[in-house]
Amino acid sequence: xxxxYPTCGxxxxxxxxxxxxxxxMELATQRAPxxxxxxxxxxxxxxxxxxxxxxxxxEMLRRMLRIRRFEEATIDLFHAGELPAMVHLSIxxxxxxxxxxxxxxxxxxxxxxxxxxxxxxxxxARLDRLMAELLGRADGVxxxxxxxxxxxDFSVGSLGESGIVGSAIPVATGxxxxxxxxxxxxxxxxxxxxxxxxxxxxxxxxxxxxxxRLPVVYLCENNGYAVSVRADDLTSVPDIATRALAYGIPGVxxxxxxxxxxxxxxxxxxxxxxxxxxxxxxxTKTYRFHEHAYGLKLxxxxxxxxxxxxxxxxxxxxxxxxxxxxxxxxxxxxxxxAVRAEVDVEIAEAVEFARxxxxxxxxxxxxxxxxxxxGAGV
Amino acid sequence: MSADTASAxxxxxxxxxxxxxxxxxxxxEEMARDERVILMGQDLRANVFGAAAGFLAEFGPARxxxxxxxxxxxxxxxxxxxxxxxxxxxxxxxxxFMFGAMDQFISQVAKSRYxxxxxxRLPVVYRQALYYHxxxxxxxxxxxxxxxxxxxxxxxxxxxxxxDLKGLLKTAIRDDNPVLCFEDxxxxxxxxxxxxxxxxxxxxxxxxxxxxxxxTDVTVIGIGGGVKLALEAADQLAADGISVEVVDPxxxxxxxxxxxxxxxxxxxxxVVVDPANRTCSAASExxxxxxxxxxxxxxxxxxxxxxxxxxxxxxxxxxxxIYPSTDKIVAAVRRTLGER
Ligand SMILES: Cc1ncc(C[n+]2csc(CCOP(=O)(O)OP(=O)(O)O)c2C)c(N)n1
Numbered sequence: 254x255x256x257x258y259p260t261c262g263x264x265x266x267x268x269x270x271x272x273x274x275x276x277x278m279e280l281a282t283q284r285a286p287x288x289x290x291x292x293x294x295x296x297x298x299x300x301x302x303x304x305x306x307x308x309x310x311x312e313m314l315r316r317m318l319r320i321r322r323f324e325e326a327t328i329d330l331f332h333a334g335e336l337p338a339m340v341h342l343s344i345x346x347x348x349x350x351x352x353x354x355x356x357x358x359x360x361x362x363x364x365x366x367x368x369x370x371x372x373x374x375x376x377x378a379r380l381d382r383l384m385a386e387l388l389g390r391a392d393g394v395x396x397x398x399x400x401x402x403x404x405x406d407f408s409v410g411s412l413g414e415s416g417i418v419g420s421a422i423p424v425a426t427g428x429x430x431x432x433x434x435x436x437x438x439x440x441x442x443x444x445x446x447x448x449x450x451x452x453x454x455x456x457x458x459x460x461x462x463x464x465x466r467l468p469v470v471y472l473c474e475n476n477g478y479a480v481s482v483r484a485d486d487l488t489s490v491p492d493i494a495t496r497a498l499a500y501g502i503p504g505v506x507x508x509x510x511x512x513x514x515x516x517x518x519x520x521x522x523x524x525x526x527x528x529x530x531x532x533x534x535x536x537t538k539t540y541r542f543h544e545h546a547y548g549l550k551l552x553x554x555x556x557x558x559x560x561x562x563x564x565x566x567x568x569x570x571x572x573x574x575x576x577x578x579x580x581x582x583x584x585x586x587x588x589x590x591a592v593r594a595e596v597d598v599e600i601a602e603a604v605e606f607a608r609x610x611x612x613x614x615x616x617x618x619x620x621x622x623x624x625x626x627x628g629a630g631v
Numbered sequence: 632m633s634a635d636t637a638s639a640x641x642x643x644x645x646x647x648x649x650x651x652x653x654x655x656x657x658x659x660e661e662m663a664r665d666e667r668v669i670l671m672g673q674d675l676r677a678n679v680f681g682a683a684a685g686f687l688a689e690f691g692p693a694r695x696x697x698x699x700x701x702x703x704x705x706x707x708x709x710x711x712x713x714x715x716x717x718x719x720x721x722x723x724x725x726x727x728f729m730f731g732a733m734d735q736f737i738s739q740v741a742k743s744r745y746x747x748x749x750x751x752r753l754p755v756v757y758r759q760a761l762y763y764h765x766x767x768x769x770x771x772x773x774x775x776x777x778x779x780x781x782x783x784x785x786x787x788x789x790x791x792x793x794x795d796l797k798g799l800l801k802t803a804i805r806d807d808n809p810v811l812c813f814e815d816x817x818x819x820x821x822x823x824x825x826x827x828x829x830x831x832x833x834x835x836x837x838x839x840x841x842x843x844x845x846x847t848d849v850t851v852i853g854i855g856g857g858v859k860l861a862l863e864a865a866d867q868l869a870a871d872g873i874s875v876e877v878v879d880p881x882x883x884x885x886x887x888x889x890x891x892x893x894x895x896x897x898x899x900x901x902v903v904v905d906p907a908n909r910t911c912s913a914a915s916e917x918x919x920x921x922x923x924x925x926x927x928x929x930x931x932x933x934x935x936x937x938x939x940x941x942x943x944x945x946x947x948x949x950x951x952x953i954y955p956s957t958d959k960i961v962a963a964v965r966r967t968l969g970e971r
Contacts, residue, residue, distance in 0.1 A: 362715060364711075393748070394748070395746060395747045395748035395750070396748035396749070397748070398745060398746055398747075398748050399746045399747055399748065403746050403747070405746075405747035405748075405750055405751070406750075407747070407750040407751070412711065412714050412715070412751070413743060413746070413747050413750075413751065415738070415739070416738075417734060417738040420707065420734055420735065420738045420739055421707075421739070422704075422707075423703065423704040423705075423706070423707025423708045423710075423711060423735060423739070424707050424708070424710055424711035424714070424739055424743075425711060426704065426707070426708045426711060427707065427708035427709060427710060427711020427712035427713070427714070427715065427719075428711045428712065428714065428715040429711075430708060430711070430712045430715075430717070431711070431712040431713075431714075431715030431716045431717045432715060433693075434669060434693050434694065434712075434717055435667075435715075435716055435717070437716075439715075441711075441715075453703060454703045454704050454707065454734075454735070457699070457701035457703055457704030457705075458701075458704045458707075458708070460699060460701065460704075461698075461699055461701055461704050461705075461708065464699070465696075620749065621744055621745050621748055621749035622744070622745050622783055622784050623744070623784070623786070623808045624744065624752055624753075624806075624807035624808050625807075625808075
């Protein structure tokens with residue numbers, strides 16, 4: 254089924270540790286296109302894949318496709334009236350998510366936000382149980398009690414997504430603390446948006462993680478907007494990663510449409526974290542192709558159709574990466590087509606699984622409040 | 632081992648146990664028993680608040696941590712650490728400081744287990760003093776436990792004496808759920824002492840009320856420092872031949888409804904003493920519950936002796952009058968007996 258990709262992240266981490274200079278990160282070592290208000294760079298197939306293992310490269314594509322197809326399926330379900338609520342889509346942001354998750358191991362922790370589907374998918378969670386959760390079914394990963402904004406799958410290290418913007422940032426910090434105290438070698442990957450970086454807990458958590466040198470990678474998916482507000486309207490700096498300076502930790506900006514760029518930057522941050530050198534910020538400049546939430550119609554236009562069109566035509570992370578894979582030569586069209594076909598089947602099966610799954614029994618609403626089985630009686 | 636160390640537990644047990652010793656002992660014993668238990672708080676390593684003497688030396692800096700002035704991150708971080716295998720105790724010092732972390736308490740600490748369908752386990756304890764009645768004014772003197780009673784997913788303990796505090800805190804540290812421990816600072820010093828428990832496995836179960844004084848005419852249910860006031864009022868009323876039963880729920884979530892209802896069923900009258908603000912207080916919840924579940928037994932309205940709905944003023948001349956007092960309890964008991 255949807256088995257997590259084995260050790261690719263760890264392999265790179267080990268390499269990096271042997272050569273510590275390589276993992277040194279400096280602010281803005283890599284320039285990335287600014288998502289807001291500018292025309293994206295001309296189409297560029299990107300750097301070659303020489304240092305990326307062929308299987309890993311295919312896995313990157315597979316996981317990006319899973320996110321894309323999973324969310325396209327939710328669009329169909331939305332129009333069919335089968336979704337109980339709106340969904341916040343990550344379409345357009347797949348490279349940032351997959352690059353980051355594949356740079357961590359299956360035992361590593363992860364927290365996320367309201368744009369909640371891509372993170373557990375990239376971490377290797379079962380698609381069918383995620384889809385069942387979106388439909389509010391009993392086999393949902395949270396038994397139908399979390400829903401689209403709050404997916405969690407502890408079996409792949411996902412400690413949960415959060416609908417209260419920024420509120421999972423301290424939780425990720427705590428997972429890093431536990432890993433540090435228990436010495437189990439894990440790290441925590443913390444996804445958040447540019448909007449979340451203005452919440453107070455962001456500052457508190459980064460300071461705390463930095464003074465305690467906790468093994469946490471703070472991964473900003475800067476898609477240029479918080480709902481309708483351009484990041485540069487209400488955020489004091491163009492790059493969230495520059496805030497790393499304030500905490501005395503590395504901050505790096507990468508092209509979030511380039512899966513290997515995110516992968517390399519996060520792998521370096523993970524190596525640093527595992528070596529006991531503390532947290533980092535990796536900021537990925539990315540873009541959401543759909544509305545803030547699918548089905549949400551905002552009355553006033555806040556971004557150009559042309560801007561959206563340019564990004565989706567020229568900076569689609571999946572098209573860009575597919576082109577690179579073909580150019581690379583270690584992978585061919587047949588293998589890519591096979592991966593696409595496999596993912597399509599997985600998604601179709603996930604939707605069917607979700608549809609077949611019953612709604613939870615009414616008594617389920619009264620379970621899981623407390624850990625004791627008798628807890629519901631409290 | 633020297634004779635000195637060997638006799639230490641014995642010496643300890645012969646003493647009366649106050650609040651600070653109770654906290655010190657509970658935390659020390661549980662940290663020694665389970666190395667996943669860690670202790671965090673502001674100004675903790677220097678033992679500024681007096682309940683962590685020797686902890687840094689005994690347990691080391693990884694398990695005994697000073698926190699920055701970051702209440703929200705501290706509260707959420709402890710929750711994340713609990714989900715990832717630790718059993719943190721967070722000393723938030725003054726309960727008013729919880730307000731800066733309300734989102735974390737509610738959105739993360741209380742909801743994570745439920746929202747994720749039972750995947751999360753949150754063995755974490757938050758300790759905070761109810762620091763009122765001392766001229767600290769409105770910013771330090773809140774008694775916010777009823778607000779948290781309104782949030783499912785948390786357990787809430789409000790001990791009224793040192794031995795209970797020790798036993799409840801040890802139970803809290805072993806519990807796999809988030810527990811909020813409210814320590815009524817009016818019981819610090821001699822006022823909250825009680826006989827030291829004989830054994831180190833002294834655990835007070837949650838949801839089991841104590842009846843520190845049996846009586847037949849009126850049940851007075853006390854919360855935290857309200858228990859001591861209720862006992863004093865009971866002494867006064869006994870001189871007039873009025874027999875008061877005092878019930879101490881000890882934990883507000885879970886609440887020992889059966890003991891409370893049974894007591895009121897015997898006496899037919901109830902007064903609830905709660906240092907919290909009146910509206911939506913723990914007293915309000917208990918009164919409503921008694922009306923629903925013990926209406927037939929009631930021979931008089933259930934009365935609440937609470938703090939008036941006012942912020943805490945600074946001047947002692949203003950502050951003292953707003954809280955429950957022995958006199959107010961005596962008057963309420965007399966009213967339930969039809970006296971004016
Ligand atoms: C505390 C809080 N305030 C406001 C909201 C409403 N809200 C939901 S998503 C969002 C924007 C978040 O922006 P960002 O962090 O950049 O993430 P993005 O949606 O762009 O992925 C807002 C304001 C919320 N859910 N939580």
